[in-house]
């Protein structure tokens with residue numbers, strides 16, 4: 411691996427499959443002036459072909475050794491390196507109409523998706539490589555065992571599209587699980603009808619706190635029987651039975 415030992419704690423599985431790399435770059439299809447931001451450039455598998463397509467690329471990387479390599483290989487006018495943790499990074503500081511891309515470190519993919527869900531206004535689209543199991547949770551529909559907090563929060567904010575299945579052999583080192591590339595496009599603000607997004611988010615978190623329990627239990631102290639009745643939602647349902655729109659209705663009822 412060109413002298414770099416992959417660090418497990420940073421979720422390093424480097425893409426080596428040129429076919430998949432080409433398919434990701436084609437899916438993004440960047441114009442020269444697009445504001446593309448790559449999370450976790452690593453050894454540059456996606457970075458290098460992206461740099462051929464855009465005038466300037468931003469990357470957010472946590473591993474100092476990899477940052478040193480990238481600095482040596484690419485002039486700062488072409489590659490802006492933001493050193494640090496993507497989980498704490500303020501993407502709005504780069505600008506707006508951002509196009510985010512990344513073969514994301516699997517160990518932080520879920521919290522990172524929740525973090526990124528708050529940047530809908532600054533982002534044009536996102537293309538991410540994730541564990542297939544995470545993509546299944548993202549796109550799951552009500553009633554499905556994979557449907558949960560991640561599905562509700564991401565489907566509320568984004569249009570999601572499953573693009574490419576990726577086998578373990580496409581990486582070095584190979585992960586133990588299958589992967590998939592997914593596209594997220596922020597929904598227009600007029601479609602985001604939760605009056606209080608913070609309340610919506612905490613409601614969804616509470617509802618799924620114990621997914622096998624009834625909503626009445628999970629929402630104890632938040633929504634009483636009169637509230638359930640006013641909304642026409644049976645308190646005996648389980649969290650996975652409600653649609654995204656039902657959670658919006660409950661949150662808006664609570665924000666009245």
Ligand SMILES: C[S@@+](CC[C@H](N)C(=O)[O-])C[C@H]1O[C@@H](n2cnc3c(N)ncnc32)[C@H](O)[C@@H]1O
Nearest residue numbers: 420423424425450451452455472495496513515
């Ligand atoms: C799965 S590797 C992908 C590397 C490269 N993009 C590729 O496709 O070969 C994940 C990358 O994210 C970086 N990374 C891990 N945790 C991070 C974090 N919290 N913030 C920013 N980058 C992180 C790793 O150092 C690594 O470069």
